[in-house]
Amino acid sequence: MTFWAIQTLNGVSFGMLLFLLAAGLSLIFGLMKILNLAHGSYYVLGAYVALSVTAATGSFVVAAAAGTATVVGLGIVMERVFLRRLPHDELPQALLTFGFLLIVGDLSLAIWGGTPQTLPKPSMFEASLRFGPLVFPSYRLFVIGVGIVVGLALWLLQERTRLGAMLRAAIDDADIARATGINVSLLSTGVFAFGAALAALGGIIGGPLLGVYPGADFEILLLAFVVVIVGGLGSLKGAFVGGLLVGLLDNFGKALFPQLALFTIFAPMAIILAVRPSGLFGAR
């Protein structure tokens, strides 16, 4: 009983973390059809800036704000100055974002060094909770909470607000949306910045669990891809369900069949791709 309870909680908390990591990637692809390979850089940069600011100020909230702001700045520059010049050009876009991935990786190595580091947790979530024989880290409950709140907020934004309606219109058909007076250009920049902010948030929330180190950008990118492919590119609902599904399957797979550990994340992806090539909630 304890085993199943713990593993379920583990799976859900890892799934929520995956959702936070993947949501931005999915959102940006949905609107702009840009596969942003620099997504992993946003994670790393957000986490590193937060790490430095925590060391200087000791405040998790200030650190989170600074990390997010830096990454949003980078996202806006990338979209306005660079990606704008390459509309609907998938390969150059992919190459460009890949270039950013390498540049941010090397700059981070130069600034923060190669030693693996972890972000400190907010002090109120330092302890573990005990329910009889069950021991669970309170920070993971916090991650589950953040995941649910972000998921709900995104859903409300997309389904219940005017901005969300504009967004959905632009995703469906950018030209018609433009013709009806929606400022798709501004919307694109906004979405790009917002996607970057979500990835930075993933870095700040995930940093205390996953750590931050050279190479983390590629690993995070891979995890985000898996989730987005399972859930369907461009769908927030897909990212949420996909994250949860991958988190749970990975966790139970590793606990029950440890020999298949390398397999547990990618097997669900392969199966879903075979059955539904566009993912669970992918369009078309």
Added chain:
Amino acid sequence: MTPVRRLLVFLLLLAAPAAARAQGPVKIGLLLPYTGVLSVQGIDTTRGLELSLAKVGGKAGGRDVQVLKEDTEAKPDVGLTKIRKLIERDRVDFVVGPVNSVVALAIRNYVHEQGTPLIVPVAFTRVLTAPPQASPAIFRIVETSDQGNYPMGAWMMKHTKYRKMIVMATDFVAGRHAVEAFMAGYRAAGGEIVKEIYAPLNTPDFAPYLAQAGTTPADAVYAFFPGADAIRFVKQYREYGLWDRLPLTGYNVLTDDTILPALGDAALGLLTVGGYSAAIDTPENKAFVSDYERVHKTWPSRYSESGFDAAQLITTTVEALRGDLSDRGRVRDALKTSLSRIKAPRGALEFDAYRQVICPSYVMRTERRGGRIVNAIVDTIPSVSQEQTWTWWNKK
């Protein structure tokens, strides 16, 4: 010209290249990772090496010592290209490197053919200095994974009450070899291994593995995880409350001096075995630590210590040969005998017949001392040679 004078000129001409060579600097090529995941190890090794050279004024045997750095990026193909450059273009006298075992194995044949001495400071794969791979040109000053882990099995049986243990390790060759050696030593001393758990390299979340360990009745866990995995593993081990029932022990990569700051309090109480700790209480080590700290504002790691020893080994060798490195065979012989003459911070060292170091191992416990978390020395396991640990995998 008289025949005598002609002979003199002839002799001078012959001597000229040798004299010119003796005038030039002694060249040391560093073949280390300076970018990527293992860059910390490369940088620390270099710092230790440069500290040692600075102490002798950058000179040995009356010649200047020149250091050339090449980045392996921790990749075998890049490592091979770079060592070719060092040996064929720069004509270095010694190569120090590499950090990771795959690079070591990739360059082994080339080094063996060229004969330029290679001093290995970090890569610890057991096959590099065991027949048939052992080469007269390869000198390793770090313990193999066997020398580090095997004796800990018997130590555990003698000094602790742990009779049933779980091993947990990263699922690639370094991790597998490390715990394999520990298990062999532990079983030979009468202990029982009740479970083996392996997690892939770069496991983001150890929770499912920890849950498996938690449901197995045992006395303690012995683990091997490097780098970022070590940080996640040790922290999560603490968070899931396994400490109350299963004390954590392992090889010192778990609480390496380079990651101790990132581990913080989560590392306290961990019992590990390894070749070096900055807390070793000898005059040689104290001098080394204080010199290092003055320059770099941080404590040396075992990589810094290995780099320091590599430089000492080279300068002692060059001194012994009075700066004349023209005969490769004599250089290799001098290297072999010079190791026992250096003052290594980690204690007395010497080479065995395969030019693999015989060195002490240290059992350490992670403690807080004056605001700093250190690997305090609990016990010293006297020199263990690789041959003593061969019985279980290498029947010669």
